[in-house]
Amino acid sequence: MPDTRxxxxxxxxxxxxxxxxLWLSQQGLRLVASNQATKGGELDLIMRHGDTLVFVEVRHRSSNRFGTPAETVTPTKQRRLIKAARIFHRYQRRSASMWLVK
Structure with missing residues (x-):
């Protein structure tokens, strides 16, 4: 069987x-944007759940031998994500309709 990955x-x-x-969409979240690069860093997925804007960092490991995906989100990475989310949110508030993916 050929490897299709x-x-x-x-x-x-x-x-x-x-x-x-796709999984988050099935849980009721709506995609707003993906792979948004800002001065603070890149945001993988930005979704909306009701009135809440959700910033999703997608992590994957083929094994947990060197730690789980969650363990790879270091304090430094967390600070970068927060900075990127704040920058995105600031621009999103200025032109909300521009960011909505239909």
């Missing part, structure tokens, strides 16, 4: 982000 790390990451987005 994407070969590059970037392609695998895109597939995993897509799967995460």
């Amino acid at each position: 994407p070969q590059s790390a970037r392609a695998r990451g895109a597939c995993i982000e897509h799967a995460a987005c």
Whole structure:
């Protein structure tokens, strides 16, 4: 049976982000934007759950041998994500309709 997994790390990451987005959509969240680069860093998925804007960092590990995906989100990474989310939110408030993916 041929291996149908994407070969590059970037392609695998895109597939995993897509799967995460589909799963979250099935849970009732709506996609607002994905892979948004800001001065603070990149935001993988930005979703809306009711009135709440949800920033999703997608992490994947092929095994937990060197730690779980959650353990890879270091305090430094958390600060970058918070900064990126604040920048995104500031611009999103200025033109809310521009960010909505239909």
